[in-house]
Amino acid sequence: MNLPQAYAARVGSRLPDAEEYFACLDRAPERGARVNTLKITAEDFLSRGILQTDGAVPWTEDGFYIKEEKPGKSVAFAAGLFYVQEPSAMCTAPLLGAGEGERVLDLCSAPGGKGMQLAAAMRGRGVLVLNEKIPSRAAILSENVERMGVANAVVLCADPASLEERFENYFDKILVDAPCSGEGMFRKEPAALAEWSEANVAMCADRQKKILTSAEKMLRAGGRLVYSTCTFSEEEDEANAAWFSKQCGMTLLREHKLWPHRVRGEGHYAALFEKQTEERPRARFGKNAPADKKAAALWHSFEKEFFREPLRGELLSFGNALYLAPEGVFPLAGLKVLRAGIRLGEVVNGRFEPAHALALAAGRENFCNVNELNEEDAERYLRGEEAAADGVKGWCVAARGGFPLGLGKASGGVMKNKYPKALRRQ
Template sequence: MEKLPAEYLNAMKEQLGEEYTGFIQSFTKPVQSALRVNSVKVSGDSYGRISPFKLKPVPWISNGYYYEDACAPAKHPHYYAGLYYMQEPSAMTPASRLPVKPGDKVLDLCAAPGGKATELGARLKGKGFLLANDISNSRAKSLLKNLELSGIPNIFVTSETPGKLCACYQNYFDKILLDAPCSGEGMFRKDRKMAEHWIGHGPSYYAPIQHALIRQAVQMLKPGGLLLYSTCTFSIMENEQIVAGLLNEHPEMELVEISPYYEGFTQGIVSEGRTEMKRCVRIYPHCMEGEGHFLSLLRKNGKPVTEEVNKPVSCMLPKAAKEFLEHCSVNFSEGYFHLQDERLYYLNSDMFLQKKLRYLRTGLLLGTFVRNRFEPSQAFALALRANQFDSDILLSSEDERTIRYLKGETLAVEDLPSTHKKGWQLICVDGFPLGWGKRTGNQLKNKYYAGWRWQ
């Protein structure tokens, strides 16, 4: 095919055999646009009843939906309320097949921009924690925004090398997702520029990186824990060969079946004589309505590690914060408060800070202290429900003031009731929090976070 490297096409022809023609024909078909409903805030069925978009379920993702290209979900107030994350449908699969449960300690090792991390965090339901890491500091900042927009409170966000994390977290995590950097062959249909990048950064460039990353992930995985290794490429060198090599070096690791198995999935390819590679999953665009992906799920066998549990001590809560939190119907008794550089955080009892790491976020940022006043954070607003603050202002997504609020403008709110006619208000759209404002009579001073404003 034009503009696709001949070496890549020859490899795909050998890999697919009779299916190659159908694979090539898939490049002439439209790319599917999709979003994943955020279960922290709303169920898929419930959002389907209020969605302004025409949605069609992604059949192998319980909370995934296709939408028509004419829609603009990123320019709707529901996006700013964190009700969904826009994500390519095949890319939703890895997080959906790592069986995270509330209370798990979970690591997303290469997490930016956050599509998989936000789903992992949602499934924790506030119990345990998610450590989301990306070595790139700029990408880690985007990751942080998406996690906070999703309203996930029990997060650590770091920008560290995997080696630095290994030094702190040997045999520690219950579940690890490694969506490894790769040559991106599965995205060529969606973005032809990636094919140009492939010429200088193909499978032989990424395989050594993947080799190192998956072995570092194994070091951090608890015996009995599960590691999901995924890529968005078709290369056997970056997929089955990486997994087979790991199994050869680490007899404590075993491949397990991926569940639930969807009829459109394709089995992995036998590599290095290991027939269990068939337990891996390949997603091809000529078999499913999505781009290319690879998944493998591995368990670490061995004797469980006994953990030493020392419950962290909560800091003394400053008066201004205590007075503000009295307006919130949130149970803070199961965790602890941490004060650092005039910022107040809340962490659950499973979350321990590591002094050696560079954190972008440590738990839920409740707010900051400005000249002894407490200013609640944007992240705190998004982590609340509408009925969890004792004075709110309810806007409709059709109300022109909603967009004006998201742009940072002062609003006239004389027709909108709230419990208190003065002071902090939780601003909501269609019943879901957007951010904060301060009311004085009929005027609302806008406190929407400047860095997130509608452009």
């Protein structure tokens, strides 16, 4: 690989085994996938042979190296049974130790791999805020949240600094996977190599300080924060960690750095901090406006027919859409919200029309009306075609292997396809 001379000199002066690192850049990068344990256990995933795996990723319990070049074309991918993720990137979320019932923030979340790991650790309990500043990336993040069936996530599109005052001392755990110079991704993303310069490293380090300052203000006393990058520069990694510890009263508990010539994965850095300041009042909020009464009544009527047990959460209206937000969610007025829990659906011509997200987020055992498809019919369903529906009438879940793919509406032995047109395969 042809590296910028300044970069090669920096690495050569700082890394004892630099020649091994340079040599590894000419090898193909590893591919990985993390099992979505909100829907399936890792054991069940492996026993079904959903992907050709090539060993376990050692720093997480549900990640595997994979052999497939295009795993995103599988039916299981559409069902949200796994998330394609670079293996080294899986090291960050477990370090944070998010748990059930906590308030957790992923401040620079897109495209969402680390946020999905946090969601799995929280098991649908608590409030998970996934934020992305850039609108186009926030939209991709929201799509991934939907596919993975995360029910307790609020997806925001905001500059981190704009959230400081509103969420002062609010979160128990915060992940800052900061934008960086991308040195750890050179062999996987050639664009990162083309954009590298010492000036860009300095610019990234300065931007990271600003993001960390905002994050600290939103973390409660005693709370924990993980700062991570996919770069090797000391300015962005160790130096910023030392600065953060000194400047913001954070205690550095642990840090690690992964190099591609030492592990099966790309480059990554992560540092765990604890906030050691005096307890201060946490942000307090009022309540969200109640959901539209007519829409709520129609939803509850639909819910009784469609589900075995009622879903838990707070009903909220966004325009014509009805959402089931996580219990205890903060007021959403004044924020750019792309998703607030599960998008349930909307009222159309006096009837409740369920949303695609509803099929993917609710537990598969809870549906009353399921149309199980064979592999061929499942592929056709994902292309937007009709499918047979023996013994099924009305709104139903189209499933493969017991795992929902989306919605359909059955009549006369045929299921009309309700898979979103934007997601249909060619």
